[in-house]
Amino acid sequence: MTRRVHILIAFALGISLAGCGIADSDVRDPAVLDVPTGFEPIPIPDHNPLTAEKVALGERLFFDPHLSETGTVSCASCHLTEAAFADPRPISIGVHGRIGERNSPSLVNIGYINLLFWDGGALTLEAQALAPLEADFEMNMNLGDLISRIGEDPSYAAEFDEAFGEGPSIQNVTQALASFQRTIRSGGSRFDRFEAGAVDALSAAERRGMELFNGKANCASCHAGFLFTNQAFENNGVAFTYPDSGRARITIDPADFMEFRVPSLRNVEKTAPYMHDGRFATLEDVIEHYDEGGSDVRNKSALIEPLRLTESEKGDLVAFLHTLTDEVILTGLAP
Ligand code: HEC
Ligand code: HEC
Structure with a gap:
């Protein structure tokens, strides 16, 4: 290779x-x-x-x-x-x-x-x-x-x-x-081209999705910065599956129960299935999870609440997530 x-x-x-x-x-x-x-x-x-x-x-x-x-x-x-x-x-x-x-x-x-x-x-x-x-x-x-x-x-x-x-x-x-x-680094997505000033790199729906991501849907409070992660450990409301207590496994602190490192969302279109246990097959499933405010679990972050998005808003959010794909890295070539 x-x-x-x-x-x-x-x-x-x-x-x-x-x-x-x-x-x-x-x-x-x-x-x-x-x-x-x-x-x-x-x-x-x-x-x-x-x-x-x-x-x-x-x-x-x-x-x-x-x-x-x-x-x-x-x-x-x-x-x-x-x-x-x-x-x-x-x-x-x-x-x-x-x-x-x-x-x-x-x-x-x-x-x-x-x-x-x-x-x-x-x-x-x-x-x-x-x-x-x-x-x-x-x-x-x-x-x-x-x-x-x-x-x-x-x-x-x-x-x-x-x-x-x-x-x-x-x-x-x-x-x-x-x-x-x-050396496995990537920043060549359509989103990056948009950020660099190419306004037409994103469609209207994708731009609406970006606004939701940063605003009403509150995703950017955890998926922040150029990697789309603040690298914090958070409980985003996925239901507990034995035996994985997440960050608490390492710290033995109940306050860290079911917290996982916020993953980067770059290339997320290509990294299915999702979450630490691959429980969600599609990005649509992930958006449903957040729209419902996650499951009712102990230690869930206060940032995870029902969003009440419309069907078209959900579609826009998924469309935005697709703009984070860097086709070059997927061929094995560094940017
Ligand atoms: C409270 C912080 C927080 C907020 C707010 C949040 N997330 Fe997450 N997100 C996480 C954590 C933590 C995980 C990993 C959880 C796990 O693995 O069980 C995650 C996982 C994901 C994943 C799966 C990524 C992968 O590689 O498996 C996607 C996609 C995602 N979030 C998108 C979103 C979107 C879209 C929003 C807004 C609707 C959002 N997140 C809001 C913390 C957050
Ligand atoms: C059998 C499948 C498997 C093989 C083989 C494997 N990994 Fe992984 N890798 C995983 C899984 C699953 C995780 C997540 C484990 C966890 O979080 O507890 C992981 C996590 C990682 C991480 C941390 C990623 C992060 O976001 O924190 C790195 C780095 C990594 N692997 C590198 C390697 C290297 C280098 C090798 C070869 C020496 C390797 N892996 C072999 C399945 C594998």
């Missing part, structure tokens, strides 16, 4: 790395990511400077099923390019057909997300990668076996050497995967 990744090589700039405290000896072709207009810079951790070599290696690892016990499940099995790196199945399925617990979220613009997983249980992309590799219902891979398996492939050995100056290790695998995922 080839992927055109635009990275601005920053070795000549110095400035972008000067403030980051990276020792010269750690820097192998340091690069910064070009981001779409209107987007903030993507934070790159000091301990894992971005390089084109790590990104290329991370991409190869991401799409490689040999990283799983059975050699059949890659990261991309549950994060499909054509689904904006989400999974069309309500609940992801791992090795031996084992069924997981949650719907796989889109990884588009994941480099901006502060706390990973629906419940915020992973702090960095580097740390997160270990979870699917080891989980018995995902890739079920013994980490020692993983390193020996990769080490047996001479072309991998060469790529690790180029990226890290040494052979494969768990740290290198997770750093490469994280580096690749930071």
